[in-house]
Amino acid sequence: MGNISEREFMEKFGQLTPQNQRYLVSIQEALSFAQQTGTQKDSNELKKEELMGERQAEEVYMLKR
Structure with missing residues (x-):
């Protein structure tokens, strides 16, 4: 949206x-x-997305062990 200039105002x-x-x-x-x-x-x-990605990676790692 940006800032409003004095001219616009x-x-x-x-x-x-x-x-x-x-x-x-x-x-x-x-x-x-x-x-x-x-x-x-x-x-x-x-x-939040980063944490979810980390958790999913941990789950996949644990399942493959």
């Missing part, structure tokens, strides 16, 4: 004022937070 909400400057910052912070948690979730999912 002004196109949607008009001139930048001290009031809506705060909205812009809030939107940017929310987008940043969403990106971070999205990335965090992705890495957690990868870890």
